Amino acid sequence: xxxxxxxxxxxxxxxxxxxxxxxxxxxxxxxxxxxxxxxxxxxxxxxxxxxxxxxxxxxxxxxxxxxxxxxxxxxxxxxxxxxxxxxxxxxxxxxxxxxxxxxxxxxxxxxxxxxxxxxxxxxxxxxxxxxxxxxxxxxxxxxxxxxxxxxxxxxxxxxxxxxxxxxxxxxxxxxxxxxxxxxxxxxxxxxxxxxxxxxxxxxxxxxxxxxxxxxxxxxxxxxxxxxxxxxxxxxxxxxxxxxxxxxxxxxxxxxxxxxxxxxxxxxxxxxxxxxxxxxxxxxxxxxxxxxxxxxxxxxxxxxxxxxxxxxxxxxxxxxxxxxxxxxxxxxxxxxxxxxxxxxxxxxxxxxxxxxxxxxxxxxxxxxxxxxxxxxxxxxxxxxxxxxx
Amino acid sequence: xxxxxxxxxxxxxxxxxxxxxxxxxxxxxxxxxxxxxxxxxxxxxxxxxxxxxxxxxxxxxxxxxxxxxxxxxxxxxxxxxxxxxxxxxxxxxxxxxxxxxxxxxxxxxxxxxxxxxxxxxxxxxxxxxxxxxxxxxxxxxxxxxxxxxxxxxxxxxxxxxxxxxxxxxxxxxxxxxxxxxxxxxxxxxxxxxxxxxxxxxxxxxxxxxxxxxxxxxxxxxxxxxxxxxxxxxxxxxxxxxxxxxxxxxxxxxxxxxxxxxxxxxxxxxxxxxxxxxxxxxxxxxxxxxxxxxxxxxxxxxxxxxxxxxxxxxxxxxxxxxxxxxxxxxxxxxxxxxxxxxxxxxxxxxxxxxxxxxxxxxxxxxxxxxxxxxxxxxxxxxxxxxxxxx
Numbered sequence: 001x002x003x004x005x006x007x008x009x010x011x012x013x014x015x016x017x018x019x020x021x022x023x024x025x026x027x028x029x030x031x032x033x034x035x036x037x038x039x040x041x042x043x044x045x046x047x048x049x050x051x052x053x054x055x056x057x058x059x060x061x062x063x064x065x066x067x068x069x070x071x072x073x074x075x076x077x078x079x080x081x082x083x084x085x086x087x088x089x090x091x092x093x094x095x096x097x098x099x100x101x102x103x104x105x106x107x108x109x110x111x112x113x114x115x116x117x118x119x120x121x122x123x124x125x126x127x128x129x130x131x132x133x134x135x136x137x138x139x140x141x142x143x144x145x146x147x148x149x150x151x152x153x154x155x156x157x158x159x160x161x162x163x164x165x166x167x168x169x170x171x172x173x174x175x176x177x178x179x180x181x182x183x184x185x186x187x188x189x190x191x192x193x194x195x196x197x198x199x200x201x202x203x204x205x206x207x208x209x210x211x212x213x214x215x216x217x218x219x220x221x222x223x224x225x226x227x228x229x230x231x232x233x234x235x236x237x238x239x240x241x242x243x244x245x246x247x248x249x250x251x252x253x254x255x256x257x258x259x260x261x262x263x264x265x266x267x268x269x270x271x272x273x274x275x276x277x278x279x280x281x282x283x284x285x286x287x288x289x290x291x292x293x294x295x296x297x298x299x300x301x302x303x304x305x306x307x308x309x310x311x312x313x314x315x316x317x318x319x320x321x322x323x324x325x326x327x328x329x330x331x332x333x334x335x336x337x338x339x340x341x342x343x344x345x346x347x348x349x350x351x352x353x354x355x356x357x358x359x360x361x362x363x364x365x366x367x368x369x370x371x372x373x374x375x376x377x378x379x380x381x382x383x384x385x386x387x388x
Numbered sequence: 389x390x391x392x393x394x395x396x397x398x399x400x401x402x403x404x405x406x407x408x409x410x411x412x413x414x415x416x417x418x419x420x421x422x423x424x425x426x427x428x429x430x431x432x433x434x435x436x437x438x439x440x441x442x443x444x445x446x447x448x449x450x451x452x453x454x455x456x457x458x459x460x461x462x463x464x465x466x467x468x469x470x471x472x473x474x475x476x477x478x479x480x481x482x483x484x485x486x487x488x489x490x491x492x493x494x495x496x497x498x499x500x501x502x503x504x505x506x507x508x509x510x511x512x513x514x515x516x517x518x519x520x521x522x523x524x525x526x527x528x529x530x531x532x533x534x535x536x537x538x539x540x541x542x543x544x545x546x547x548x549x550x551x552x553x554x555x556x557x558x559x560x561x562x563x564x565x566x567x568x569x570x571x572x573x574x575x576x577x578x579x580x581x582x583x584x585x586x587x588x589x590x591x592x593x594x595x596x597x598x599x600x601x602x603x604x605x606x607x608x609x610x611x612x613x614x615x616x617x618x619x620x621x622x623x624x625x626x627x628x629x630x631x632x633x634x635x636x637x638x639x640x641x642x643x644x645x646x647x648x649x650x651x652x653x654x655x656x657x658x659x660x661x662x663x664x665x666x667x668x669x670x671x672x673x674x675x676x677x678x679x680x681x682x683x684x685x686x687x688x689x690x691x692x693x694x695x696x697x698x699x700x701x702x703x704x705x706x707x708x709x710x711x712x713x714x715x716x717x718x719x720x721x722x723x724x725x726x727x728x729x730x731x732x733x734x735x736x737x738x739x740x741x742x743x744x745x746x747x748x749x750x751x752x753x754x755x756x757x758x759x760x761x762x763x764x765x766x767x768x769x770x771x772x773x774x775x776x777x
Binding site: 046047082083084088089090091093094095097098100101113114117118120121122137138139142143180183186210 | 439440441443444445448565566567573574579580581582583585586589662663664665666668669704705708711712714715
């Protein structure tokens with residue numbers, strides 16, 4: 001019995017080693033064979049806690065690559081290589097180096113902010129063009145000329161919200177509740193406040209809370225007494241759900257307005273979603289959109305992966321098209337080096353290149369690498385996002 | 389009874405005297421691995437044989453080797469299970485970030501900055517180790533393991549609520565539990581859960597190798613000193629050690645604090661190798677990973693844990709070919725390796741096969757390096773097995 005067991009282990013081990021060696025050889029060969037195509041690297045967490053986001057980014061990019069290759073078989077072809085970073089800066093740098101070894105020319109990703117910040121420094125040193133679909137922290141682009149974001153950076157959501165409110169709720173008395181021990185929330189609020197004051201208006205009341213707080217009656221009372229009829233909540237949906245519930249209990253019914261952190265409130269367990277009726281939020285994409293492009297994307301995504309796409313998938317889908325369009329304008333062919341492509345794409349992105357996609361009709365980039373696009377605002381009606 | 393105890397202690401003392409030769413061999417193998425590894429990797433990188441993926445792991449490999457060696461001081465030599473090693477790594481990493489950031493304006497020479505940061509990191513981690521060590525070293529076995537786990541998490545959570553920044557004159561600002569007001573993005577040093585950003589990378593492969601060599605030097609010398617023998621005597625028989633007047637708490641604390649300081653230095657080197665550093669990196673998983681290096685390499689076996697650290701750092705990257713099944717394959721390989729190295733029947737069989745295959749092994753004490761190493765490894769393992777029994 002023992003002997004058989006030993007044999008099994010030995011056979012299993014040797015099979016494994018053979019497999020590793022064989023696949024090593026195979027991997028190297030295939031990348032050479034497709035030398036005529038542009039190699040796009042994708043990095044995101046496909047395992048671990050943030051796998052939902054990484055997988056969506058991978059699927060969205062894959063969908064776009066397949067579409068481009070199928071629609072124009074004689075034109076520029078794309079090859080995609082997606083590597084897992086487990087939402088960890090160290091693993092993300094490893095994944096980046098692996099992609100460079102395998103001949104990557106342009107990078108889409110990393111998906112999450114901390115890994116994106118780490119990889120941005122490496123990509124800057126090696127001159128790789130980096131477009132992150134969803135690494136929204138301003139740290140990602142800070143100090144790097146080759147790093148661009150397709151999503152709004154966190155603070156820029158504050159500016160976008162203020163602009164939207166000024167255009168649509170010009171006479172509103174705006175109150176704010178934000179989380180002052182959180183970078184995301186504080187960053188958005190500071191920019192929002194600056195922009196709102198630049199418009200010649202004033203926030204009537206700004207209340208704060210910290211991690212772990214579940215009772216918001218003091219903040220809500222203060223806002224109610226100040227007469228706020230539009231409440232800006234640049235916070236995540238878990239705290240927002242408490243605020244909505246408690247406001248309803250005390251009979252306070254202003255208009256609520258959130259950012260992309262609010263996305264997910266409808267699928268929160270134990271929350272009465274009818275309370276979210278009329279809630280407005282800034283989000284780049286909704287699968288219920290009536291827009292023709294978004295609809296086609298949602299259908300294709302559902303067919304390929306059997307689930308509704310989330311905003312991360314839409315972001316990376318747009319990333320592929322933005323790079324594809326910009327690359328064709330550079331006049332380079334797919335055999336150009338990573339560094340040459342980087343410089344040419346930087347010139348495009350900071351120049352007059354305008355990308356178009358499902359998260360916005362027009363996207364431009366400033367010299368900091370931040371995107372400039374019209375924010376999409378949705379309102380929750382009958383338990384669904386309706387675009388405004 | 390007392391006679392038997394005394395006898396057992398004197399036998400240990402005799403063994404200690406005999407350890408001189410064993411120490412030399414252990415030290416030679418450990419330094420040999422480090423030097424040969426360093427030269428081979430440098431050569432590979434210079435000739436372009438080694439790709440960027442592996443080159444990027446040079447510093448982390450050295451860091452994990454240092455961590456494994458330092459944890460071996462607690463787990464192997466002092467015989468206590470510690471699950472909070474990543475906490476000390478975090479203390480050192482963030483100290484290093486703050487120190488290098490403050491010195492960046494005044495001290496242009498990067499290696500000097502790194503050395504000062506390493507010393508500061510060792511100091512802070514040692515203090516953390518001391519504070520934690522005093523109340524917990526009265527505990528034993530599983531209880532100690534769980535308390536170290538908790539303390540490791542406390543250190544990490546503490547990092548989640550500290551904020552450091554620089555004002556316009558380059559002076560350090562500190563804030564606890566809330567962000568510093570009115571600070572420009574570029575002047576943030578540590579921002580609570582986001583951690584440190586904008587770190588100037590100053591860790592090099594040579595620096596990291598030297599750090600590993602230093603860690604080796606400290607641990608091997610402790611192991612071979614009077615104090616080290618006292619620590620091991622207490623591990624082997626606490627009552628016997630106490631009966632001949634060894635201060636159990638003092639020696640255990642010594643091993644614990646030195647281990648924490650070395651982990652802090654390794655953490656500092658790690659932090660200087662990436663442009664950003666978040667506290668979440670130093671969670672329980674990292675502590676367990678370091679413990680896995682030690683267990684896989686053989687508890688108490690210093691060079692074994694070095695090899696295990698290097699292999700297990702490279703393995704997940706080498707398995708990238710498997711794409712979706714990568715982490716599954718990694719787990720299976722880990723289980724198989726554990727079974728094969730710790731099942732006596734399988735081990736005997738593998739040693740038998742190796743003996744048949746290896747032509748260098750036939751002459752006594754082997755002319756070939758690998759043969760010599762193999763016998764050394766199995767002998768020392770057998771010995772520790774006997775001691776435990």
